[in-house]
Amino acid sequence: MRAVVEDALLAQRGGLLCWVPVWLGLGIGWYFAQGQEPGAFVLAAGAGLGLAVLLGLPHIGVAYRPVAMAVIIAMTGAGLAKYRSDAMAAPMLSFRYYGAIEGRVVNIDRSASDAQRLTLDRVVLDRMPPERTPARVRVSVHGDQPLARYHPGDVLVMTGHLSPPAGPAEPGGFDFQRHAWFLGLGAVGYTRTPVLRLAAPDSPDAMMRIFALRMAISRAVQEAIPGEAGAFAAAIMTGDRSGMGQESLAALRASNLAHLLAISGLHMGLLTGFVFAVVRYGLALVPFVALRWPGKKIAAVAALIVGAFYLALSGGNVATERAFVMVAVMLVAVLLGRRALTLRAVAIAAIIVLVWQPEALTGPGFQMSFAATVALVAVFRALRGVDLYRLPRWTRPVLSVFVSSLVAGLATAPFAAAHFNILSHYGLIANLISVPLMGALVMPAAVLAACLWPLGLDWIGFALMEPGLRWILFVAETTAAQPRAFSHVIAPPKPVLPLLALALLWLILWQGRARFAGLALAVLPFVIWQQGTRPALLVADDGGLIGLMGTEGRALSKATGGSFVAGIWLENDGGPVAQQDAASRSGLLREGRVVTAMLGEWRIMQVSGKTALAALQGCGGADVLILNQPDSSTGASTGASAGDRTRPCLVYDAIRLRETGALALDQAADGALRIVTSGAAAGNRPWNGRSGAPDAPLVLMRQ
Structure with missing residues (x-):
């Protein structure tokens, strides 16, 4: 039996890197699952155990060393989460406040009630000492307002209500207090009184300049393309969703097309892939350059620069960060002459995101984006040896889109259902008739509009984008309006998602026949979910x-x-x-x-x-x-x-x-x-x- 275990462990040595984010995530998950903040004794004991395991590695058998390293990595994950939590400490409002609010605009979005929402820093509250004043507050703006538009960096003043970030709406529910803690929000509230501009933006720092550019581009796009299509275009080009109406958002969710709004792997891949292809084939058209310069590597550098700018412009949410890291890893692989799209590249992206923002593990953005990416890479790796050349050439891209939509939809469906309590019945069909248009028309037209912008000819790109965007919105609204287009499910018990993720990762990452135990293990979360009950x-x-x-x-x-x-x-x-x-x-x-x-x-x-x-x-x-x-x-x-x-x-x-x-x-x-x-x-x-x-x-x- 011992020999069988050792052989199974030794068989994993070629794919150990892919397990690093798994164990890192287990440590992070352990930290967030605790009912009490780990104290100095617990942290010291964990650090001591990790050090002991590290020092003892030379005396551990080769087959068992990865297990010992897994323990160390898990403890590192818990330590990273604790460090990040302490680093985000900032004053939080401890009572309900009503009075004057002054602050600088650092973000503009929309609330669930469709009200414009302002995030302010450099906050000043009436009769509140600076050391107790929250560093950031978020205020929803209601009623008729004298200012038609708010600008990044504006110093605003208003009279409003503020309160501490609310706890879960029910025991065990979504913890907005934790979410606000890692956003740096010390209070949230609203105002129904006029919001006045106290001062225009001062000399902005780099982040404010990028934010100002982002909002300027968003406004220009919405002026060029009227209505919801323009708001959709602004969302996919800049990440600004403040123009999107709640009805459109609901339709996109019900039709499983909401992922087209998030600047994620699809957008980043299409953008950088388009830039890579244009630069590479453009250089190939010049014989002198094609024969003497490394066109492929130059194209990779150009695509990497464009991707980095897109990341900064979009505001850098988790899905976009993951997408950029993935693209960066692939482009660096091109520069080094290595295979670009592998599970190792996905693992490196996950490690970087988890080290940078451990709290991302608990959010739907991280879970859904990595679930889709891992599943797609694994499935296309398994299909690598399948002979598709007997099929007509025109069917291959259609088949690729079908398989991609099916795999990504199945991989993300449990996570979407757990977080949003909704299952789209016609999501696959909606994606099949929308995603190809996004890749073939909308994103290339967006790049074209950006390239022609300095010449004042951006309207050409926008004119090409508009019908594609209106088609996608039409598909979403039509799909959502169908009878039984979607169904709702109860919120799952806490163990469901961790068990499901581990089961699927085991199925994909484990080398050997024992991997199929992941299929059996994947049934258990759904059984637990099915037997879940709600409070009376x-x-x-x-x-x-x-x-x-x-x-x-x-x-x-x-x-x-x-x-x-x-x-x-x-x-x-x-x-x-x-x-x-x-x-x-x-x-x-x-x-x-x-x-x-x-x-x-x-x-x-x-x-x-x-x-x-x-x-x-x-x-x-x-x-x-x-x-x-x-x-x-x-x-x-x-x-x-x-x-x-x-x-x-x-x-x-x-x-x-x-x-x-x-x-x-x-x-x-x-x-x-x-x-x-x-x-x-x-x-x-x-x-x-x-x-x-x-x-x-x-x-x-x-x-």
């Missing part, structure tokens, strides 16, 4: 909304207000409907501003407003009382025991909910009531401001 009762972190799961779906306590949280709950349930429809479902007993939910024999009562709270006698017969107002009864907001309170029940008022976050309540098999808070599920980490041991779920038993 959810409570929003402000106490203003509750939702009870019933036979018709989740019934909400009100038809308006808290729409963002309501939408997340319903999406995670796998059955998003309008909030008004969910509020009309049966299951909740509504009596004015008092809403009652029953979980078995447990009565949970939500009371909204000061008047209803003042009229409440004791707990009104409830076992758990939810309030959207502070409760003046003794101990209600401090978590004191029931005997220390005026109300003879468990009370979660506005103050206590601010500390615990959203709630999930379920009745256990033994009849006990189990309450999990968002704070307990997220753990005590730097981004949520909690410290000490994480809270355990609360279990209530009948006396």
Whole structure:
């Protein structure tokens, strides 16, 4: 048996580089999965163990050395994540603020409610000392505004609301606090008052110059191509999606064409490939140059420079960084005379991204882009020996597009479903009739427009782009409008995506027959997903909304207000409907501003407003009382025991909910009531401001 294991390990030696990002990711994932920030003792112990393993490598058998190195790499990944987390520490707002806001515009985009959103740095808040003022804030702008346009570097002043980044909408849900921490956002909010320009942009630094150029190009593109097509063109050329309407975005997601918006491998590959081909064949047309200069290497350098500029111009999200690193690795391979597209190139790209931004591992951009790339490289490597020359020549590019769309769609579908709760049924068809047009017309026309821009002839490129973009939008809207064009799935349990990723990586990377164990292992995540359940009762972190799961779906306590949280709950349930429809479902007993939910024999009562709270006698017969107002009864907001309170029940008022976050309540098999808070599920980490041991779920038993 030992000999079999050693032979299997020795067989991996040719592909060990591809395993480095896997083990690096396992260490990073371990760090983010912890319920408590690893302390100095844990880090020291890990470093000591890693050093001991490193020193002991000469005494470890050759077959087992990669296993020892895997341990060291995983610990390195955890250390990188910890270092990155500490490096991003910055002041965060700890209370709800209303007053004057001053800051410099460093980003412009759109919120989920389709409002223009400004990210500001150099923030000044009224009566707030600089050491406590967030370095960056993000403000959604509503209402009629005197400024028709905001410019990068503008110093703006407004009166608005700010609050700390919100925690998960439900326990175990998407953690916006962590997301904001790594974006450097210390507060988010909105304004409905006029936004005024206090000062024009001052002498900008390099990043502000690039941002200004990006927005200038975006505006010029949208002026040249009117409507949604122009906004689409701006998105794929500069990464600026602020002009895209929510209806178009929803249609692109429902038709599985949203990846065309992200500046990722498709765009970067088409752009650099086009530049490479033009330069190489252009040099080949000049006999003197073709015979004396290394045209292929010159073309690779030109494509690399263009790709780097495109990365800087696009704002550098994870998908674009991954795409550029992949392209850079391939072009460097061309310069060195090596094979360009291999799993090793993908591994190098993943290593660079994970070392640079470890938090990218948890995001859909990283997961989906690398899932598609790894799957495509693996499948086309397997097809390398297949004889396609018996097929007519015109069918080969069609077959390549079909296989690429099928493989990328299948590889990314589980991750898209897990993050966005949606499965597109006609996505393959939509991609087959859209992606070729993107590669054959839209991206070459975009390059042509950029080349002709200095001559004032960019309109030629835009004229070629416009029909292609309008066709893609038409395909997206038509596909999304079809009956049963897509379906929704419930949010998966936490182990699903890590298990699925490891199973597929094992299938692709392991050398030998044991690789097919990955197929069996890949079934397990879907079984876990299929058996996943949703909380019976959810409570929003402000106490203003509750939702009870019933036979018709989740019934909400009100038809308006808290729409963002309501939408997340319903999406995670796998059955998003309008909030008004969910509020009309049966299951909740509504009596004015008092809403009652029953979980078995447990009565949970939500009371909204000061008047209803003042009229409440004791707990009104409830076992758990939810309030959207502070409760003046003794101990209600401090978590004191029931005997220390005026109300003879468990009370979660506005103050206590601010500390615990959203709630999930379920009745256990033994009849006990189990309450999990968002704070307990997220753990005590730097981004949520909690410290000490994480809270355990609360279990209530009948006396």
